Each structure stands twice: as structure tokens, then as C-alpha cells.
Amino acid sequence: MQEWLTEHLTKLNLVDEMNYDTGFTRLSYSEEEKQAHETFRHIALSLGLEVHQDEAGNQWATWKVDDKVPTVAVGSHVDTVRSGGGYDGVAGVLAGLASIKLLKDRDFIPSKNITVICFASEESARFGVSTIGSKALTGLLEDNLAEVKDSDGVSVREALESYGLTWENLPNAELRADELESFLELHIEQGTQIEDHGADIGVVRGVACPIRLQVTFSGMANHTGTTPMDKRSDAFVASAPLIPFVEEEAKKMNEDAPLPLVATVSTVQLSPNVMNVIPGEVTLGIDIRSVEDELKIELAKRIKSFCEEIERERSVTVTIKTLVDNDSVFLDPNIQETLANVAKQLDYKPLAMDSGAGHDVMNMATRWPSGLIFIPCQEGISHHPKEYASIEDLEKGTRMIAEYLRIETGDEHENNNWRNRTA
Amino acid sequence: MQEWLTEHLTKLNLVDEMNYDTGFTRLSYSEEEKQAHETFRHIALSLGLEVHQDEAGNQWATWKVDDKVPTVAVGSHVDTVRSGGGYDGVAGVLAGLASIKLLKDRDFIPSKNITVICFASEESARFGVSTIGSKALTGLLEDNLAEVKDSDGVSVREALESYGLTWENLPNAELRADELESFLELHIEQGTQIEDHGADIGVVRGVACPIRLQVTFSGMANHTGTTPMDKRSDAFVASAPLIPFVEEEAKKMNEDAPLPLVATVSTVQLSPNVMNVIPGEVTLGIDIRSVEDELKIELAKRIKSFCEEIERERSVTVTIKTLVDNDSVFLDPNIQETLANVAKQLDYKPLAMDSGAGHDVMNMATRWPSGLIFIPCQEGISHHPKEYASIEDLEKGTRMIAEYLRIETGDEHENNNWRNRTA
Numbered sequence A, B: 001m002q003e004w005l006t007e008h009l010t011k012l013n014l015v016d017e018m019n020y021d022t023g024f025t026r027l028s029y030s031e032e033e034k035q036a037h038e039t040f041r042h043i044a045l046s047l048g049l050e051v052h053q054d055e056a057g058n059q060w061a062t063w064k065v066d067d068k069v070p071t072v073a074v075g076s077h078v079d080t081v082r083s084g085g086g087y088d089g090v091a092g093v094l095a096g097l098a099s100i101k102l103l104k105d106r107d108f109i110p111s112k113n114i115t116v117i118c119f120a121s122e123e124s125a126r127f128g129v130s131t132i133g134s135k136a137l138t139g140l141l142e143d144n145l146a147e148v149k150d151s152d153g154v155s156v157r158e159a160l161e162s163y164g165l166t167w168e169n170l171p172n173a174e175l176r177a178d179e180l181e182s183f184l185e186l187h188i189e190q191g192t193q194i195e196d197h198g199a200d201i202g203v204v205r206g207v208a209c210p211i212r213l214q215v216t217f218s219g220m221a222n223h224t225g226t227t228p229m230d231k232r233s234d235a236f237v238a239s240a241p242l243i244p245f246v247e248e249e250a251k252k253m254n255e256d257a258p259l260p261l262v263a264t265v266s267t268v269q270l271s272p273n274v275m276n277v278i279p280g281e282v283t284l285g286i287d288i289r290s291v292e293d294e295l296k297i298e299l300a301k302r303i304k305s306f307c308e309e310i311e312r313e314r315s316v317t318v319t320i321k322t323l324v325d326n327d328s329v330f331l332d333p334n335i336q337e338t339l340a341n342v343a344k345q346l347d348y349k350p351l352a353m354d355s356g357a358g359h360d361v362m363n364m365a366t367r368w369p370s371g372l373i374f375i376p377c378q379e380g381i382s383h384h385p386k387e388y389a390s391i392e393d394l395e396k397g398t399r400m401i402a403e404y405l406r407i408e409t410g411d412e413h414e415n416n417n418w419r420n421r422t423a
Helices: A002-012 A031-046 A090-105 A132-137 A156-162 A167-173 A235-239 A242-256 A293-313 A333-345 A360-364 A391-409 A412-422 B002-012 B031-046 B090-105 B132-137 B156-162 B167-173 B235-239 B242-256 B293-313 B333-345 B360-364 B391-409 B412-422
Strands: A050-053 A059-063 A071-077 A113-119 A182-188 A201-207 A211-218 A262-271 A281-289 A317-325 A350-355 A370-375 B050-053 B059-063 B071-077 B113-119 B182-188 B201-207 B211-218 B261-271 B281-290 B317-325 B350-355 B370-375
Touching: A002 A031, A002 A090, A002 A391, A031 A050, A031 A059, A031 A090, A031 A113, A059 A090, A071 A090, A071 A360, A071 A391, A090 A113, A090 A182, A090 A391, A132 A167, A132 A360, A156 A167, A182 A360, A182 A391, A201 A333, A201 A391, A211 A235, A211 A293, A235 A281, A235 B242, A235 B261, A242 A262, A242 A281, A242 A293, A242 B235, A262 B235, A262 B261, A281 A293, A293 A317, A333 A350, A333 A370, A333 A391, A350 A370, A360 A370, A370 A391, B002 B031, B002 B090, B002 B391, B031 B050, B031 B059, B031 B090, B031 B113, B059 B090, B071 B090, B071 B360, B071 B391, B090 B113, B090 B182, B090 B391, B132 B167, B132 B360, B156 B167, B182 B360, B182 B391, B201 B333, B201 B391, B211 B235, B211 B293, B235 B281, B242 B261, B242 B281, B242 B293, B261 B293, B281 B293, B293 B317, B333 B350, B333 B370, B333 B391, B350 B370, B360 B370, B370 B391
Parallel strands: A071 A113, A071 A182, A182 A370, A201 A350, B071 B113, B071 B182, B182 B370, B201 B350
Antiparallel strands: A050 A059, A059 A113, A201 A370, A211 A281, A211 A317, A262 A281, B050 B059, B059 B113, B201 B370, B211 B281, B211 B317, B261 B281
């Protein structure tokens, strides 16, 4: 199994050997994403699966029983950020395929269809829009998506057409609720909670979706050399206290809160941002996340009050725009229970945890009972060439999925047979 | 005189009527700057002056006596920032030409050559490099100038060649010290000191040249959603206290200092500056100015200490790079005295003051005795479409230059004759 994982990890990353220096760049709907999808199809065919691509570019590799039985899905994505790692997304696709191989090697006979989905365009690195493939499946695509452009001015519509898809057919990718029974994703943790708790596997309860605020401070631009210190309305100076405030307030709230909250001032635009002009306008972007939506709302309120204070004390105006306010997504309790039991059965220590990052599963969970498995990644480093997950952990993830699929798709007789054989 | 000024103010701005909404854009070595230089030549020719363009694109309009007598120069520039005003630069060129007209109308006969210089490329808006024309005259051009590029990737060398100049000939624009006797610039104040003191005209003593620092804070970029608050090394949070520190410290130093000091955190670059990543690196640009160089050096020291404190207290590294450290330029005391006397004689209240902004005169002063006259501009607004100076103040400036030129270039006999006539 480890040999197979090692070989196909490099294949899905389109290389002969993993690299941890320059990383991998397979942006949304790029030629590189397409090549990785093509590799996925080849591997799936070699495993005897039926493959097809849907109208959003998602690849489906199906172990088909017949059209009358339900379909259980697993999967993730193979696109990356710029100079990203070789595990974010790939780990889930690889473990999904490997679990099929494991079941087939054991002569398992499923009583339901099993499908591995390789989602298109999960990362927001190219267009600022994430999880396009799984949004298409669940009818969650943004209204203005066609015209959203990358930094070269190429729109999503144009990128999709270059990819060989037809923009007008995109809505046809949406599936009815009865077309799948459930969905399970495996992903690298992109944090260190599993390691910190001495666990092997994370079983995710909820995905923390963000509140994102855009806070604009308007002062008065003027010449840095000719404007005396007591005649200024410097928007950057006025905005500065908000930057540590967000960090400090989030830390304070974590002292009493039942669930963690994270908050970051992660972007800034300064106008005009030239050496000889006092900043006239500053826009800060704030990302607030918690599975506990009330905590996000409370921090957003405190930020608003703090900005009103700044407005009273300094000669600036402050406007706050809510860019995103998505309720957190809770995953299926039955699947969590199954996964925890599977882990124990395999002698892996599971950790019930939340996901601070978004994944395709958060869209899938709006339509189907869904689950998310995390495997550890070294030092929590992700979206970086040094991103790394061990083959041992990839194998544990694979065995988790295989056992889960066996339970979900086997009939009693088969289950018992196999359990006896593997015991 | 006011009619002539009004008419030629619009001409030099290449319009039929001044506009205060969209402003003017005549970037360095652009087609628009060229057109304004062409207009300058036409006006100069209509005043009976000899015109020529030098190797840097500076235009010279000369009231020539002969080659044996010294040449007294006045002038400024006609290029602008993006969406700038119609007075920054133009005011000095216009008043220079108008003063010639005034002297000619009065049948003044100069005993020295008088030349009006329309400098090329004063503003740094296009290339980030200022006063290229006057630097060329005084041998102060930056070594790497050829390769400096604008935001479209056009280098100074390419822009200069498109302008019709020859890059290799640029050094030939430099003048020997004996080729001019003195230089006087008139410029809008870009501040409100003249108004605040109830004066009519500013007579500038020194030009405050900046110390510019680039301070980089390096922390650790990581996912905003998956990195707990107590495991972060957020470079933006670490850098934030420096922003108000610079303002507060400059204010404190002004309480005891003999001369004003101004300091501004005017630029920021955040990396990666995307919503879902904790800022891993922040670079702040700081502009410090005072005619008193010791004050600039002292503030730069305090900034360094403060950054060392941040480095000790937080898990970031801080590096400070000095981008610019130019000594302030002091203007010629004799010219200042002459200008103050001229003002009193014309019944204008002069204000001895310093310039917080750089001008062509700061380069000219390194080679020739030089002076700088400020006229008021409304509310100190500059580099903005709303920039405005009244025709009355432009006329005062013109009369200041004319009287100064009469004193500097007239022989005793002429002087006395005219003084009697105008008394």
C-alpha cells in the first residue's frame, strides 16, 4: 500500500519525485489542473472504475453496481495555490483511489455504487473564488462568477471555455439530493491540533466559515513634507490601533469561549501609497472564524464599537462593509460516529475537532450527509512548498476510508466475512 | 498683467479654461509634457526670446545681451503628477515669462542675459525619480536611472528616446558653474504657512530633504483559519505600533525643536496580502523631513530603538534600510535678503520660511547661488485637481521676479531711471 501511495502521489503531482523547494502550481482551470485530472482518470481506469467528467470539470471515477442502488461518494481536489504543496487536495483524491484499490484487492463486493470525485477548482488563488466544482454540484455558484477575472484579466467564463467546458452547460453539473447518498472528504489538517493532542486522525465536527469585514478609514491625503504634524488627518495612523485590537480581542474571547475563535487583519490597501503623500485612505480586510457563529458575530460587534471610538477621537471617517458572513457548517453526526469507531477499530487515536479552513465538503454538506477526515501535516505548514504529510499517515487515511466504505456499502454478510478475514 | 497671466496659465495647461475636477496629467517625458514645453517655446518666441532645448529636454528661453556677460536664470517645471493641479510648476514658469514681459513693457535694458528655464520631468509620479531635468544640469543624476521603469515597464531611457532625446547625450546637459550666475524659482507653497502668518510671499531659507527608511517586519505566514491565536507570528500586528509611534514622536520633538520636523509612515507592502493568510511580511516606508538634519537623524535613531524593542517582545525580525538620506539644502542668504527687500518695496509682507517639499532649486543650489519664492495656494492643497492659486498672487510673484531681475541684471543708471518711473 505505501509503495502504491508513494508512486501515485508523485503521479497526481505530475512529477517523478516530490519536491519541497519550488512546490506545485496547478491553478483553477489551468492546463496543469487539467493534466492532474487526466492522471486521475488514468489511475481510475487502471483500477477498473468508470470515469466521466461533468459540466463543471469535476472528474468522477465510479465502482458501479447498478443504477438502482445509492451512490456513496468520497473525494477532494488536485488544484493548488501558486507554489503550493503536493498534499492539499491530492491527499484526499489519492486516499480515495487507494481505498478502492484496497477494497478490490480484498475482493470486497459493494452493494452500493462507490464514486471518487476529483473536484475542479477548489483553491481561490486564481480567481479569489473557492470550491467552484463542488459549488456547481450543489447549486451554490456565485451569480457574478462568469465575469470574475484573474490577475491577467482572464474571466472564469473564458478559463472554463479554454479548459474545454461550455459556460452555458455549467448549471447542469448540479445534482439532485437523491443522486448521492453521502459524501466523505479526506484532507491534510493544515494545523497542528492532531499532533498537539497526540492523536492519529482528526474527525471533523464543523467547518468554520468566515465573517469577512472590509474597514475603510478616510482621512486627508497631503504632502508629507509641507503638512505640519498638527494639521494632519493620517488615515494609516488612525487605523493602526485596530490591527493589534483584533488579535488581542480574539485572544481574550478564547479565554472563556467553549470553542476557539481566530481573527486576522490580513489585507491592507493604502491610498495613494507613495512616499511623499500622507495616507488619505486605508482599507483593512479582517477574517474572523469560529465554528461557533455567535463568537464571530460578537467580535464583529466589538470591532465596530472600536472603530466608532476611533472615529470620535480622530478626524477620520470609518466605514465597515461585510464582505462575507457564512454560517458555519456542521457535519453529519452519524458519519462522525462511524469514523470514530472505524479509527478505534484500526487502533488509530481519533480527535474530534473543527476545521478552521473551508473545503469542498462544506458545500456537499448542504445537500448530503457528509464527513471530513484530517490527517496530520508537518508543523501545520500548508499552501507552501514545504507542506508534507507522511506516507504512513496517508496509509492511515486510506484505511479509514476503506473501512468506512465497507461499512457504508457492504451488506451484512459481506461485512462479517471481511471483518473475520482481516481480524 | 492679470489678463495675460490668466490667458497663459490656461495655455501652459493645454486647455481653454482651468478645470478643478479632473485636474491635469502631464507625466515625465510624456506627450503631454512635450506639448506643454512646445507651448512654453511659443510664448517665449512671442516675447522675443531665443529658445533652445538641451540634452535633458529642459527648455531655455533667453533674453540675450551677449556671450560675454553672465546669465541670471529663473524657472520651474510644467510636468504634473497624475490628476494633479494646474499651478505646481506652471506657476513658476508662467511668472518667469510674465516677469520678462513686464520688464520689456517697461523698456528695461538688462546688462546680463536673463533666461527662463522650463525644467523637464520634475515630478516623481511616473518613475519614482524626481527633478531629472535639474539633476542633469548639475551632474546629480542617479547611476541606475536608465533602467528605472514606470508602472507599464517603460524605462527612463526608453521614455527619453520616445521624447526625441538621445540617452547617450544626456550627460552633455550638465553646465559648468560659470555658465550661470544665479537661479531663482517661484513655486506654490503646498502648505498654509504664508496664510497662517498673514503674509503675502514666502522667502525660502532651506529645503528640507528627506531621510527615507524602509522597515521590514518578518513573521510567519500561515492559514488564518487553522492557526490558533497563540501560535501566530503576525508581522502586521507586530508592525502596527510603529505607525502611531512615528507621528507621536515627531510631535514630541516639535515641542522643543527650533525648526519643525515632519515624519510619516506613508507606504505599506503586505505579503501575501490575501484574506485567508496571516501576514508573513510587512514593509513600511517612512519619510522624515526637517531643514535641521540633526532632528531627522535623531528621529531615525528613535525609530530604530523602537523596532529593536518590537523585535525583543515579539517573534519577528525587523530590518531597517535607509533608502534616502539627503542633507537639507540652504539657499543663498544674499538672494533671500534681496527678495525680502523687494517684497517690502512692493508692499508685500514677506515670510522667511522653509520648504518641506523638494524642488528643482535644491539641485540648482548645489552649483549656483539660488533662491525660492513661495506664493500661497488655497488651503495648502496640492497634487490634487483642487489645487488653486489666485491670479492676484501670481501677479505678486511676477512682480517679485521682475524687480529681483531688475536689481540683479540692471546697471545702476537703468535701475535708478526705472525706479523713478515706477515710483
